[in-house]
Every structure is written in structure tokens, then in C-alpha cells.
Amino acid sequence: MEAFESELLGSSASDRGWSLVETFSRTRRELPDEFEHGAAVLARHLEESGLPVKSYRPSIYQGVPLDTRLQCEGRSFPCKAAALSPAQAEFTAPLVHVPARDGKTRVHTNDPALLFGEGMTRLSLAALVRGKVVLTEGLSNPARSQLLEELGALAIIAINPGRAVHWGASSVIWGSPGMEDFGRLPGIVSMAVNRESGDWLVDAAARNASVTIAADMLHGWFEQTLLTVDIPGNGPAADEFILLHGHMDSWDLGVGDNATGDAVLLEVARTLYAGRRHLRRSVRVAWWPGHSAGRYAGSTWYADNQARALHSRCVAHLNCDSPGCRDAVDYGSIRGMAEAQPLVAGAVSDLFGQQCRLERPGRAGDYSFNNLGVSGAMLTSSMVPAEERKRRGWYSVGGNGGSPTWHTEDDVLEVADRKVLENDIRLYALVAARLACGVTPLLDFRLPCAQIVRRIEEVQETVGTAMDFGEQLALAQALQVEVGAAYEGPQAAPRAGRWPALFAASRSIVRAGYSERGIYDQDPAIAQAAVPMLGAATEWGRHAAAAASLQRGANRLHAELENALRCL
Structure with missing residues (x-):
């Protein structure tokens, strides 16, 4: 690790974060008025930490x-x-x-x-x-x-x-x-x-x-508090920012989902704010309402109301959900977009000596920024090892380190572990720092470009001679070449001189890989294959309208690939 990274991690702590976990373990954040009480508790913790807190009051449906x-x-x-x-x-x-x-x-x-x-x-x-x-x-x-x-x-x-x-x-x-x-x-x-x-x-x-x-x-529109902390960067790249975020609402007490995540965000904000002289890019930390009962309503409101800033200046977002749970010491599989593989795997290796493989993020969590073209990484992080989960007879759930306490009344203080929480604080701090402090961010867009090429080839094989995706494939292959030229050898961070053009192109690369609808829309919360614009290929031969949908998707993909090439 770089000296400044060791300095940042050396200054990280868990005192105030663990205090928040303990307080939230007695504070339901499920009903709208309960959530508001929890938001006031978090705001006090942030203010007492000397952090600059900003509060929004979106009206969201739950x-x-x-x-x-x-x-x-x-x-x-x-x-x-x-x-x-x-x-x-x-x-x-x-x-x-x-x-x-x-x-x-x-x-x-x-x-x-x-x-x-x-x-x-x-x-x-x-x-x-x-x-x-x-x-x-x-x-x-x-x-x-x-x-x-x-x-x-x-x-x-x-x-x-x-x-x-x-x-x-x-x-x-x-x-x-x-x-x-x-x-x-x-x-x-x-x-x-x-x-x-x-x-x-x-x-x-x-x-x-x-x-x-x-x-x-209880159905309706409710005004709920959305808290953010802005940590300013220094120099010509300070307008660019990293969004670090997680949800504050819960089912019942929700310690592992997501009081521990709120605590990690608080402590990472403290760490980066104290070491902000090292930041080239700014960091924005956000705590969302409406994740559970509003289907990601808080982060979606933010995507809607900060759309232009996110599209033009947000380099990447890091989601934090269910860290810091007991016995969760395995970092071998974390969700994130392909370009973040070197970033996350490198941090996991440096901190824990483990190999990490990123899995494609599903249409879940607070990944509310795909259509805006913002790269995303993380969601859950630390997990109880798979062999141990199998030995305990656990089944697959969406958080809490894999524990079946997830989304139940059993998600109480005993689910959390302070030492694991400290591990996750260090991981999120290091990943955020490597995005914010490098001359260029550690994002390798050669990887998603290769995925897009493979997916077009798969779709062409599926439809045979009935449709021709030759133009899209040629554009994707040309994009591979142009994106490759932005990097030097095996280095995962792009050349400094090519970063502005690559950043602009990345909006279309992400949209091509992860969205189906328009830039200011939201795709439904339904499973998507890679390159969702070609998603109708999964219905080829089974649905009479598949050809029409596939052609329209191919046209949208063509436009995104052309735009990425134009930027480069």
C-alpha cells in the first residue's frame, strides 16, 4: 500500500460507529416516524464527529x-x-x-x-x-x-x-x-x-x-430525511466525486441490515474527512430512506434530483449493505461491475490476503445509477465462509453475512461483531481512497468492453441468420481497441491524458452493460442478462414479439456504442 493509504487506515476507528450500532439495536427504523427518529440519531453522531451534514426531505412512496x-x-x-x-x-x-x-x-x-x-x-x-x-x-x-x-x-x-x-x-x-x-x-x-x-x-x-x-x-407518500456528507477533494479533479452510500431504514431493529452499514459509512466518512488533504476527487457519503418499504425510493429520488451532477461528475458509487456481521471473514465473492475487479480484488488482497472475484450485480440493492452510466461496486462485502454456512444449514439470503437472521426480528445486536466491522471499515475506506486519491481512478474499462463483445456474439448465435448484429459487433470491437489505447500494458488505471475522454465514454459503456431504458429512467426490479438492451434474445423462439423488441434494443445499443467511440 501507498504511505498515505497506510496513514488513512491507521487513523480509522470504530468507537462512534459501534456506538451507533448499539443505539440502533434499540431503535426501530421501519415505520416512517420511527425512521425519522433514527435519522435524528444518525445526524447527531455525524455532527458530533465534526462532519459537515446536509439534510434533504424527499417525499417518497412506501x-x-x-x-x-x-x-x-x-x-x-x-x-x-x-x-x-x-x-x-x-x-x-x-x-x-x-x-x-x-x-x-x-x-x-x-x-x-x-x-x-x-x-x-x-x-x-x-x-x-x-x-x-x-x-x-x-x-x-x-x-x-x-x-x-x-x-x-x-x-x-x-x-x-x-x-x-x-x-x-x-x-x-x-x-x-x-x-x-x-x-x-x-x-x-x-x-x-x-x-x-x-x-x-x-x-x-x-x-x-x-x-x-x-x-x-400503510401506503402513501411520506417526507423522509436523507443525509449526506461532502468531503472536498483538492486540485483540478476535485469536481469529480465518489458516491459512498447505504440505507438507513430497517425491518424491525435491523442491526446487520443495515445499522452496521450505517456505522461503516460514518467511520469511513470520519477517516476520509480527517485525511482529506490526500483526496484529488471529492467523496460524497449518503444514507438513504425507503430502501425496504419503498423499493430503493431514497436512492432513486437522489438519482432523479441529482441526475446531471451524477452523470457528469460521479466517477463511481460504492454501496454498503450488511457489513460487520459475526463470523463474516470471507471476502472471496463481492458484487460489482467488471471495471472494478482490480480495484476491489486489490484492496481485499492487500488487507486480508484473500483472492476476490466480483460477481455481476443483480437488479437489487441501491444500484439506482445504472441508467445514468455510473460505475458501481460493492453491496454486501464480508460473508460467513460458504463451508461454514453449509455446516450450519443456512440457506441463501440477501445480507447479514449470509445469516438467516436477515429481514427478521432476530436481526439484533448479537448479529454484529466489532472486529468484523473494523475490517469492513478498512475495506471501504481503502477502496474509496483508491478511487479518490489516484491520478486516475483504478477502473479497468477493458473488462466490460470484452463482456459486451461476448454478449453480442452470443445473441448473434442465438438468432442465427434471422437478424444481423454485425454493425453492433464491429462497433463494440472498435471500442475495445480505443479503450485499450487508454491504458498502458497491464496497468488497471488509465493514462492521465486519456482519462477525461474515457470518463465520458464510460457513461455509455455502463449503460450498454447494465441498462435497458433511457438515461433518466429506471429499469424494473427484474433479473437482467448482460447487455439488457438485447434482453429480448432470452425470449427468442418463444415470444412472437421478441424480434421487434430485440431490434429496438439493438438500435439503442448501437447508439450507445457510437457515443462511446465518439467520446474517445
Whole structure:
């Protein structure tokens, strides 16, 4: 590590961050008024740390579950409605079990065959579920909920894999709905039960039982506090900035998700602010509302209202969610865009002596900046090692180091670990510093360009001679050459003289790799293949309109590749 990096890390601490974790372990941040109390607590911690705090008051749409009821044959079952489900007066309807395809219970897709098994079509699924309450396995899946609603299901009961009942989300709308999206809010309740209850209900469905369900929900537009801290850089690149961010709301007490993340952000802000003389680029730290009950409504509001600054000046964003959890000492797999592989892997190697491979970020977390073309890295970071999770009988969840305490009432202080928290503080501080302090940021855009070329080749193979992607492939290959010229040998940081042009081109490179809609839009919260503009290729031969959608996507991709080349 560079001397200034060692200096920065040597000054990092966890006292105030751990104090925040302890306070939040007694502070619910679920309902809008509870969140506001939590925001005031965080603001005091930031101010007492001597940090320059800025407060926004966005009005964001949320749907918070208050009470959910499920009965069958005189028996009541513990259950939780997914966020943004509609309020539902009590009703009774037949129950049908549609088994999830083995191993696919967390796939966020609306493909009937992928969700429920080969041979399942929209037509055959509709015949099973119309006018019934659907029982199936897995955690919340908004795309599945949307599909079943479209096919006439009256409600959904998701059988969670273990003893816990997990909160989740039901809407595929990313952020607060606009006028064009409002009618697409969920129209049926999606709720969860645990494995024991689910097994009983599977047997009940086999004997043609009916269920009675009801859900009380708090829906509406709520003013919520969004806090930021700006740490100024020095010199000609100071207008460029790194966005370091995470959500402040929780389910119940939410210690591992995301009080620990809020603490990491606080301590990294303290570390970088104290060492700000080393920063060439500025760093902006943000704490979002509306992550859970608003489907990333806080970060989406910020993307909307700071769109031009983010597009023109934000070099990269780093998301912080569920760090600092007990026994989470494995950094072998972290999510992030391809260009961040050398950045994150280098930091992990230098700090922990581990090899790290970046996985493509799914359409989840607060990655609300893809359409603006902003490179992103991180989300969850430290994990309990996979072998240990398997030994403990844990199943796949979305945070808490892999612990099934995620999104449950068991996410309490005992989930967190101060030593692991300190590891994650150092990791985020080092990654942010290497983006902010280098002559050019440690981002290798040769890697996503290679992915785009491969994806175009795959799509061409899929469609054969029915469509020609020769122009797009030629542009992507030319872009590979031009981007390659911005680097010197194996160095992962671009040449200083080429950085301004490469930065401008990176907006289109990121959009080509990770977005489908326009620059100021948000794609839905549904799984996407690489190069989403060509996503219709996954429906080739199965949907009559795939060719039209694919051609339109190819046109958008052509424009992005042309723009990137023009910038270079």
C-alpha cells in the first residue's frame, strides 16, 4: 500500500460507529416516524464527529406491512406481507400448491418455466392459479408476484426455507412510482410463512382446502430525511466525486441490515474527512430512506434530483449493505461491475490476503445509477465462509453475512461483531481512497468492453441468420481497441491524458452493460442478462414479439456504442 493509504487506515476507528450500532439495536427504523427518529440519531453522531451534514426531505412512496393474517381449517399461521403489497380485506379462496423449480427459489424472473419447471407456460400456469391463492417455495420475488397476478391469482404465500419468516418486497417498480407506473403497483398480497407452516399448508392444498387471508398496510407518500456528507477533494479533479452510500431504514431493529452499514459509512466518512488533504476527487457519503418499504425510493429520488451532477461528475458509487456481521471473514465473492475487479480484488488482497472475484450485480440493492452510466461496486462485502454456512444449514439470503437472521426480528445486536466491522471499515475506506486519491481512478474499462463483445456474439448465435448484429459487433470491437489505447500494458488505471475522454465514454459503456431504458429512467426490479438492451434474445423462439423488441434494443445499443467511440 501507498504511505498515505497506510496513514488513512491507521487513523480509522470504530468507537462512534459501534456506538451507533448499539443505539440502533434499540431503535426501530421501519415505520416512517420511527425512521425519522433514527435519522435524528444518525445526524447527531455525524455532527458530533465534526462532519459537515446536509439534510434533504424527499417525499417518497412506501408500503409498509402492519399486520397480516392467514388461517386454514381453523388454524392460524405466523406470516408477513411483503412491502408494497396492497391492503387486503379478509377473504377466503381455494389454495393451490405450485412447487418452485428446485434451486430456483431466489431467481427474480417472470419466466414460468424457470420458476416452476420445464414445460410450464403462461397458459398452463394460468389454468392452475386463476381464482386461487398460490402457495410456492422461496423468499419474496416481485417478478413472480407480477406474473401470478397477471395470470389471475388472488394472493401468494411464499414458503420460506427455514424456521424464520422473512420480510420482503412485492413491487417490480424501482423507486417511487411515477404517473406512468402507478397502476403497476401490486394488486394482490404476497405473504411469507416459515417451512413448518408451509409443509402443513402443502398438505392442506392437496386436500383442496381453502385459506382466509387479510393484510393491513400503510401506503402513501411520506417526507423522509436523507443525509449526506461532502468531503472536498483538492486540485483540478476535485469536481469529480465518489458516491459512498447505504440505507438507513430497517425491518424491525435491523442491526446487520443495515445499522452496521450505517456505522461503516460514518467511520469511513470520519477517516476520509480527517485525511482529506490526500483526496484529488471529492467523496460524497449518503444514507438513504425507503430502501425496504419503498423499493430503493431514497436512492432513486437522489438519482432523479441529482441526475446531471451524477452523470457528469460521479466517477463511481460504492454501496454498503450488511457489513460487520459475526463470523463474516470471507471476502472471496463481492458484487460489482467488471471495471472494478482490480480495484476491489486489490484492496481485499492487500488487507486480508484473500483472492476476490466480483460477481455481476443483480437488479437489487441501491444500484439506482445504472441508467445514468455510473460505475458501481460493492453491496454486501464480508460473508460467513460458504463451508461454514453449509455446516450450519443456512440457506441463501440477501445480507447479514449470509445469516438467516436477515429481514427478521432476530436481526439484533448479537448479529454484529466489532472486529468484523473494523475490517469492513478498512475495506471501504481503502477502496474509496483508491478511487479518490489516484491520478486516475483504478477502473479497468477493458473488462466490460470484452463482456459486451461476448454478449453480442452470443445473441448473434442465438438468432442465427434471422437478424444481423454485425454493425453492433464491429462497433463494440472498435471500442475495445480505443479503450485499450487508454491504458498502458497491464496497468488497471488509465493514462492521465486519456482519462477525461474515457470518463465520458464510460457513461455509455455502463449503460450498454447494465441498462435497458433511457438515461433518466429506471429499469424494473427484474433479473437482467448482460447487455439488457438485447434482453429480448432470452425470449427468442418463444415470444412472437421478441424480434421487434430485440431490434429496438439493438438500435439503442448501437447508439450507445457510437457515443462511446465518439467520446474517445
